[in-house]
Amino acid sequence: MADDAPLLELGPLQKSFGTSPVLRGVSLTVKKGEFMTLLGPSGCGKTTTLRIIAGFESPDSGRVKLNGEDVTDQAPYERDVHTVFQHYALFPHLDVANNIAFGMRMDKVPEDEIKKRIPEALSMVKLAGFETRRVSSLSGGQMQRVALARAIAGRPSVLLLDEPLGALDLKLRKEMQLELKNLQKKLGMAFVYVTHDQEEAMTMSDRIAVFNQGRIEQIGTPGEIYEMPKTSFVADFIGGANIFSARVLPGDPGRAHLLIEDEHEVDVPLDPGEVLPKPGKSVKVGIRPERVKVYYKDELPFGLLRFDATLKDSVFLGDACQIYLQMFKKAPDHRTIAWAGGDRYAVHDDLDVPVFAAVQPDDVYILEAEE
Amino acid sequence: MTKALSWLLAGRREAATHLLLAPAALWLLFMLVIPALGMVALSFATNGPYGVIQWTFTLENYQRAFHPKYLPVLLRTLGFAGSATAICLLLGYPLAYYLSFRAGKWRNALLVGLMIPFWSSCLVAFYSWMIVLGKEGMLNNVLIHFGFLSQPIGFLYSPFAILLGLVYFYLPFTVLPLYASLEKVPRSYIEAAYDLGASRWTAFFKVTLPLSMPGVIAGCLLTFIPCLGDFLTAEILGGPRYYLLGNLISNQFLMAQDWPFGAALTSLLLVGLVAGLWTYQRWEESL
Numbered sequence: 001m002a003d004d005a006p007l008l009e010l011g012p013l014q015k016s017f018g019t020s021p022v023l024r025g026v027s028l029t030v031k032k033g034e035f036m037t038l039l040g041p042s043g044c045g046k047t048t049t050l051r052i053i054a055g056f057e058s059p060d061s062g063r064v065k066l067n068g069e070d071v072t073d074q075a076p077y078e079r080d081v082h083t084v085f086q087h088y089a090l091f092p093h094l095d096v097a098n099n100i101a102f103g104m105r106m107d108k109v110p111e112d113e114i115k116k117r118i119p120e121a122l123s124m125v126k127l128a129g130f131e132t133r134r135v136s137s138l139s140g141g142q143m144q145r146v147a148l149a150r151a152i153a154g155r156p157s158v159l160l161l162d163e164p165l166g167a168l169d170l171k172l173r174k175e176m177q178l179e180l181k182n183l184q185k186k187l188g189m190a191f192v193y194v195t196h197d198q199e200e201a202m203t204m205s206d207r208i209a210v211f212n213q214g215r216i217e218q219i220g221t222p223g224e225i226y227e228m229p230k231t232s233f234v235a236d237f238i239g240g241a242n243i244f245s246a247r248v249l250p251g252d253p254g255r256a257h258l259l260i261e262d263e264h265e266v267d268v269p270l271d272p273g274e275v276l277p278k279p280g281k282s283v284k285v286g287i288r289p290e291r292v293k294v295y296y297k298d299e300l301p302f303g304l305l306r307f308d309a310t311l312k313d314s315v316f317l318g319d320a321c322q323i324y325l326q327m328f329k330k331a332p333d334h335r336t337i338a339w340a341g342g343d344r345y346a347v348h349d350d351l352d353v354p355v356f357a358a359v360q361p362d363d364v365y366i367l368e369a370e371e
Numbered sequence: 372m373t374k375a376l377s378w379l380l381a382g383r384r385e386a387a388t389h390l391l392l393a394p395a396a397l398w399l400l401f402m403l404v405i406p407a408l409g410m411v412a413l414s415f416a417t418n419g420p421y422g423v424i425q426w427t428f429t430l431e432n433y434q435r436a437f438h439p440k441y442l443p444v445l446l447r448t449l450g451f452a453g454s455a456t457a458i459c460l461l462l463g464y465p466l467a468y469y470l471s472f473r474a475g476k477w478r479n480a481l482l483v484g485l486m487i488p489f490w491s492s493c494l495v496a497f498y499s500w501m502i503v504l505g506k507e508g509m510l511n512n513v514l515i516h517f518g519f520l521s522q523p524i525g526f527l528y529s530p531f532a533i534l535l536g537l538v539y540f541y542l543p544f545t546v547l548p549l550y551a552s553l554e555k556v557p558r559s560y561i562e563a564a565y566d567l568g569a570s571r572w573t574a575f576f577k578v579t580l581p582l583s584m585p586g587v588i589a590g591c592l593l594t595f596i597p598c599l600g601d602f603l604t605a606e607i608l609g610g611p612r613y614y615l616l617g618n619l620i621s622n623q624f625l626m627a628q629d630w631p632f633g634a635a636l637t638s639l640l641l642v643g644l645v646a647g648l649w650t651y652q653r654w655e656e657s658l
Contacts, residue, residue: 076565089563106568
């Protein structure tokens with residue numbers, strides 16, 4: 001098998017529980033050694049997708065292929081994948097070593113090989129010497145590591161992780177994120193990681209699949225997802241965005257000439273390969289709050305798109321300052337959010353003063369067409 | 372101020388706890404502790420002529436209880452109680468497993484169904500069994516009708532009838548603790564076992580069964596202990612040939628009019644059970 005051939009191939013998966021559809025055509029490929037994150041809010045279908053890969057659920061339609069072999073109808077114990085469960089699911093009647101050995105014994109790995117691999121797996125998760133500890137004596141973080149050791153000890157083709165850090169506190173979670181990423185690189189194992197935490201996804205993933213309502217809205221590297229969101233959901237879920245309606249006006253090829261909220265005319269470059277709807281159609285556009293610059297005087301650098309705005313509110317948050325702007329006279333309740341650096345002086349006490357909001361043309365993302 | 376308030380609240384809370392516990396504690400005191408102490412006292416008393424109890428201290432009742440002629444009764448009782456418990460476990464585990472894992476929306480209906488034997492007095496139930504098992508009974512008639520038998524068999528007054536009665540009546544005592552412990556096995560543990568390559572059987576024997584052991588033990592104890600003291604089953608379905616410990620004791624009170632001897636036998640049974648339970652608990656804690 002060539003190195004870039006997909007290790008895991010899904011799709012198009014459909015699944016309903018009762019009458020409510022959970023997956024509506026999810027297709028995905030994971031390459032060898034890739035860290036793929038399924039990201040989305042709760043109820044978006046990411047966990048169901050993971051459970052279908054593991055074999056705990058079967059899709060109503062669509063196939064799962066692992067190493068080129070169709071495993072859709074295989075039981076979980078026949079598949080070369082292991083799962084790290086959200087609440088660890090360590091066997092409480094076995095000690096740490098026997099928990100780790102469980103999968104290898106099932107795979108009929110010889111006992112002396114198992115004896116070698118247990119300390120290996122434990123040292124990988126930085127728990128060397130924990131072999132004889134009882135599961136009930138471990139802390140949450142330690143249980144998480146044992147669950148990880150148990151899952152990697154059998155050396156599966158794909159490791160599935162279901163919000164494994166969800167139960168840990170913030171500091172430990174941050175540490176574990178980097179550790180997990182390093183471990184994954186060291187093992188060269190493909191990880192499919194489910195989370196609702198966009199920061200976690202950005203930190204660890206090679207690619208992210210953003211789920212919404214049973215569909216994948218976009219698949220891409222963290223950079224692509226952040227810099228080139230394709231839908232307003234992705235733009236808003238990853239990093240947050242100001243979303244506007246815009247009408248397409250006739251313009252030059254390779255550029256988009258748009259009328260935002262029926263008020264501001266802008267001309268922005270298109271990404272390579274990006275296709276714009278015909279003039280007269282409406283699209284959603286997004287602008288990241290941190291890319292909106294606020295000027296109190298009319299001294300804008302050249303080349304920025306400029307919007308007349310009114311300062312409506314500003315909130316000092318320590319490392320940043322959040323500014324609420326009114327940019328549209330025809331939609332006076334629409335608030336545009338801008339982030340300024342953590343400068344106390346950015347907090348303006350005078351509200352309702354005229355200011356200028358400015359963005360780089362290529363920071364205006366054209367999202368999905370509007371019906 | 373707040374300190375005083377919290378102290379007051381804590382005090383009231385403690386008082387409330389005591390108040391809530393009081394009815395149960397009083398019940399246990401008057402219905403269990405005092406009668407049991409009275410019975411122990413009685414076991415050291417002397418049986419006078421015509422069953423009149425004379426409060427002169429004696430160990431004679433205990434000396435009589437250890438007479439070898441009672442050994443067969445003890446062994447027979449242990450044998451019946453043990454076999455009934457084993458059969459209850461073999462029938463009850465699959466049933467409890469089904470209720471917990473497979474029954475789905477039928478679960479509650481089935482749990483109620485399991486309780487049906489308790490809806491009628493066991494006396495009535497056992498007389499019904501007599502009707503079913505008798506020489507002219509339903510079982511013989513059906514077997515003869517379909518040609519499995521040419522002559523009616525005496526199902527009644529046999530070890531079979533006693534075991535049937537015990538299993539019939541005590542099965543729910545085995546199933547309910549088993550069901551409760553199976554309900555407590557997190558399904559994710561079983562999924563984890565599958566995930567790590569265990570087949571259904573392996574996952575059952577390596578994960579589900581070990582994790583349901585507390586229920587197995589509780590169910591066995593709850594079946595074995597009342598079986599040890601049971602006398603109605605043997606009395607009604609077993610007849611005089613299969614005399615159990617329970618019959619021996621009940622006869623001292625109801626027929627032989629030898630209450631002190633009956634009290635001594637009961638005390639010994641009680642001590643044996645408590646010693647057994649205590650040993651089990653020590654063993655469990657040592658794990």
